Amino acid sequence: MVILKEHLGSKTFVEGVDLAALAADYRALTGRDFPGAVNPTPQPPQPSPAPVPQPSPADEAFAGVLRPWVAHRHVGANRTVQNAAIEWLKATGQQ
Numbered sequence: 001m002v003i004l005k006e007h008l009g010s011k012t013f014v015e016g017v018d019l020a021a022l023a024a025d026y027r028a029l030t031g032r033d034f035p036g037a038v039n040p041t042p043q044p045p046q047p048s049p050a051p052v053p054q055p056s057p058a059d060e061a062f063a064g065v066l067r068p069w070v071a072h073r074h075v076g077a078n079r080t081v082q083n084a085a086i087e088w089l090k091a092t093g094q095q
Contacts, residue, residue, distance in 0.1 A: 055092055063094035 003022075007013040023034035055063070066085050074082040089095035 052093070055094060059092055059094065063089055063092070067095070 026032070026034035066089065070082050070085050070089070086095070
């Protein structure tokens with residue numbers, strides 16, 4: 001069935017069709033809102049992405065010293081600190 005814009009403006013058509021069901025079916029098939037009809041389940045607004053924090057000069061200086069240290073092989077407690085340092089470098093965008 002083809003639905004034209006003129007159909008949506010026709011009182012006879014609109015009275016004979018469940019527009020909410022039509023809009024839901026259209027969304028299920030296409031993933032888009034049905035043009036010209038009210039969306040029966042409005043989508044909540046998407047939050048804005050969080051700004052990417054910029055490293056402080058102290059973080060950059062510490063990362064500069066830390067990068068060569070984590071590149072070496074460590075054992076015991078130093079290995080634990082190395083793993084934490086690697087995670088910190090990743091989390092702060094320094095790696």
